[in-house]
Amino acid sequence: MPEPIESQVDLADLPQEERLSRMRHSAAHLLAEAMVELIPEAELGIGPPTATGFYYDFRLPRPLTQEDLKWLRRRMRKSIGRRLPFEMASISRPEAEERWQGQPFKLDLLADLEDGAITQCTHGQFTDLCRGGHVNHTGEISAFKLMSIAGAYWRGDEANPQLQRIYGALFETEEELEEYEHQLEEARKRDHRRIGRELGLFTFSDVVGQGVPLFLPKGETVRHLMENYVREMQERTGHQHVWTGHIVKGALYERSGHREHYADAMFPPMVDGETEFLLKPMNCPSHMTLFNAEAHSYRELPLRYAEFATLYRYEKSGELSGLTRVRSLTQDDAHVFCTPDQIQAEFALALALVKEALETYGFSDYRVALSLPGSDDSTKFVDAPEKWIQAVTALRSAMEASGLEFSEEEGEAAFYGPKADFLAKDVLGREWQLSTIQVDFIQPGRMGCVYTGEDGKEHTPVMLHRAVTGSTERFLGVLIEHFGGAFPLWLAPVQAMVIPIADRHHSYADEVAATLRQAGFRVEVDARGERMNAKIRHAQLQKIPYMLVAGDREAEAGTVAVRVRTGEDLGAVSLTDFIDRIKEERETKSLLP
Ligand SMILES: [Zn+2]
Ligand SMILES: [Zn+2]
Numbered sequence: 099m100p101e102p103i104e105s106q107v108d109l110a111d112l113p114q115e116e117r118l119s120r121m122r123h124s125a126a127h128l129l130a131e132a133m134v135e136l137i138p139e140a141e142l143g144i145g146p147p148t149a150t151g152f153y154y155d156f157r158l159p160r161p162l163t164q165e166d167l168k169w170l171r172r173r174m175r176k177s178i179g180r181r182l183p184f185e186m187a188s189i190s191r192p193e194a195e196e197r198w199q200g201q202p203f204k205l206d207l208l209a210d211l212e213d214g215a216i217t218q219c220t221h222g223q224f225t226d227l228c229r230g231g232h233v234n235h236t237g238e239i240s241a242f243k244l245m246s247i248a249g250a251y252w253r254g255d256e257a258n259p260q261l262q263r264i265y266g267a268l269f270e271t272e273e274e275l276e277e278y279e280h281q282l283e284e285a286r287k288r289d290h291r292r293i294g295r296e297l298g299l300f301t302f303s304d305v306v307g308q309g310v311p312l313f314l315p316k317g318e319t320v321r322h323l324m325e326n327y328v329r330e331m332q333e334r335t336g337h338q339h340v341w342t343g344h345i346v347k348g349a350l351y352e353r354s355g356h357r358e359h360y361a362d363a364m365f366p367p368m369v370d371g372e373t374e375f376l377l378k379p380m381n382c383p384s385h386m387t388l389f390n391a392e393a394h395s396y397r398e399l400p401l402r403y404a405e406f407a408t409l410y411r412y413e414k415s416g417e418l419s420g421l422t423r424v425r426s427l428t429q430d431d432a433h434v435f436c437t438p439d440q441i442q443a444e445f446a447l448a449l450a451l452v453k454e455a456l457e458t459y460g461f462s463d464y465r466v467a468l469s470l471p472g473s474d475d476s477t478k479f480v481d482a483p484e485k486w487i488q489a490v491t492a493l494r495s496a497m498e499a500s501g502l503e504f505s506e507e508e509g510e511a512a513f514y515g516p517k518a519d520f521l522a523k524d525v526l527g528r529e530w531q532l533s534t535i536q537v538d539f540i541q542p543g544r545m546g547c548v549y550t551g552e553d554g555k556e557h558t559p560v561m562l563h564r565a566v567t568g569s570t571e572r573f574l575g576v577l578i579e580h581f582g583g584a585f586p587l588w589l590a591p592v593q594a595m596v597i598p599i600a601d602r603h604h605s606y607a608d609e610v611a612a613t614l615r616q617a618g619f620r621v622e623v624d625a626r627g628e629r630m631n632a633k634i635r636h637a638q639l640q641k642i643p644y645m646l647v648a649g650d651r652e653a654e655a656g657t658v659a660v661r662v663r664t665g666e667d668l669g670a671v672s673l674t675d676f677i678d679r680i681k682e683e684r685e686t687k688s689l690l691p
C-alpha cells in the first residue's frame with residue numbers, strides 16, 4: 099500500500115519563486131489528469147514547471163487542436179474549483195510497476211529511481227509519479243492559460259519517440275498573466291526573422307544551406323555601418339586591423355588546444371594530400387601567429403590586433419535560429435598582447451569601448467558579470483596562482499573605476515583566465531549576453547609568444563580576447579528586435595523617402611533626392627502611381643525615418659513637407675535646414691527620430 103507523506107505548507111510563507119514553482123508544477127498534474135480524460139490512450143511523459151509556467155509531454159494517437167486546449171483548460175478549472183488536496187505517498191517498486199503498466203515513459207522514469215525513493219502524488223482520482231513540490235490543494239492554483247502545442251522527443255533525443263508538448267503559462271494574478279501575454283505579442287511583432295523579411299534585410303536559402311544568412315542590399319548596408327562604427331572606434335583607440343583568411347592547418351589548432359577543447363564546434367576537416375585544413379571557428383591562434391612573425395620588445399606593448407573575420411561554427415540544424423544562432427558569423431574580434439602590469443589599463447580600455455558601443459546602440463540597461471576563480475578550486479589555476487591574483491585585482495580595480503554595475507561570479511572563470519560578460523536588457527526587458535572581455539594566461543605560452551622585457555630576458559605576454567558587439571549577425575538580430583526594425587537615422591538602410599504628390603512633381607522629387615545623396619544620405623523616391631497617403635503608409639511600414647512630400651508649393655519654394663516615421667508632422671522645411679538637421683543626427687549617432 100502507498101504510504102502517505104505529510105507535506106502541508108503555508109504558501110504565504112514561501113518566497114514568490116517557490117510559490118510559483120509549486121503552483122506551476124501542480125498545474126501540470128491537472129493538465130495530465132484532463133488529458134487522460136480527453137484521450138484515455140494518452141501515454142504520459144514528464145510535466146515540469148518552467149520560468150513562466152509549465153509543460154507536459156504526451157504520446158497521443160492524434161494531433162492536438164486548439165479546441166482540445168480549450169477543453170483541457172475548462173477541465174483543469176473544474177479541478178481547481180473542487181479544491182482537491184495533493185497527497186504524496188511512498189510506493190514500492192512492484193506496486194509502481196504494476197500501476198504504470200502500459201505507460202512506457204513512466205516505466206522508463208521508474209527504472210532511473212532508487213528503491214525506497216519512489217513517490218507518487220494523487221489529487222482526486224488522478225495519480226502521477228512525482229518527486230513532490232505542490233500546493234496544498236488544487237484551489238491554490240492561480241491564473242493560468244494553455245498557450246501552445248509543440249513537438250518534443252522523449253528525453254530530448256531525436257532517436258526516441260516524438261511526443262506532443264503542451265505549454266502553459268501561470269502567474270499569481272490575472273494581471274501578470276495578461277502582461278506576460280502582451281510581452282509575448284510584442285516579442286512576436288519584433289521577431290527579427292519577420293522584420294528581416296518585411297524590410298528586405300536578409301534571407302536564408304536551403305539552396306545555399308541552413309544557418310548561413312544571406313544579406314540583401316539593405317541588410318548589407320546596416321552590417322557595413324555597424325562594422326565601420328567599430329572599426330573607427332578601434333582605430334582611434336590604437337588598434338591595428340589585420341586579416342587572416344578563412345582556413346588554417348589542423349596542426350595549428352592541435353598546438354593551441356582548440357582541436358581538443360573545441361572539436362564539437364568545428365566542421366570536419368578538408369584534406370589536401372597530407373595536410374588537413376579547418377574552417378576557422380576563431381581567430382586567436384592566427385593572431386598569435388601574426389604576433390610571432392616579428393620580434394617584440396616590451397616598448398611595443400600593448401599590441402592590439404583587430405579583425406572582422408567570418409568564422410564558421412558547427413551548430414546542429416535543429417538549434418539554428420534566425421541571426422541569433424548561425425553557422426557563419428562575423429566577429430569584431432581583437433587580441434591585445436600586453437605585459438602583466440598593463441592588464442588593468444587594457445581591460446579598462448576594452449570596458450570603455452563596450453560601454454560606448456552599447457550606449458550608442460541604445461542599450462542603457464546593462465550589467466557586467468565578472469567570472470573569477472572560486473576560492474576552493476585553486477587547483478584548477480595551479481599553473482600560475484600569483485598571475486591569477488594579480489589579474490583578479492586588476493580587473494576589480496578597473497571595474498570599480500568604470501562605475502559600471504557588476505557582479506562577481508566565483509568559480510565561473512575559464513581555465514585560462516578570468517572574464518567579463520556584458521548582459522544588456524532590450525526594450526522588452528530580455529537580457530542578452532553581447533560583449534565579452536577575456537584575460538588569457540595560457541594560450542600565448544602554448545603558442546610560444548614572447549617579448550623581450552626591460553631585463554633583456556624573454557617573457558610571455560598576457561593576451562586579452564575582446565569582442566565589442568560579439569558577432570555582427572547576432573548583434574544585428576538583437577538590434578532589430580530592440581528597435582522593432584526602426585533603426586536610428588545613422589543606421590537606417592534608407593534614411594529618407596521622397597514622395598512626389600503627382601506625376602508633374604517627379605523632377606523636383608528627383609532633384610531633392612540628388613541633393614540629399616550629394617550630402618551622403620541614403621534616399622529613395624517613391625515614383626509609383628499610388629496616392630500620397632498610401633505612399634506615406636508604405637514608408638512608415640518600411641520604418642524609414644523621414645518622408646519628404648514634394649508638391650507644387652514645395653517645388654516653388656525649394657522646401658519639403660517633412661513627416662517623421664513616428665507620425666510627427668514638421669511641416670514645410672527648407673532643404674538646407676532639413677539637411678542640417680539630419681547631418682547632426684548622423685554625426686552624433688543620435689537615437690532619433
Ligand atoms: Zn507532482
Ligand atoms: Zn580569441
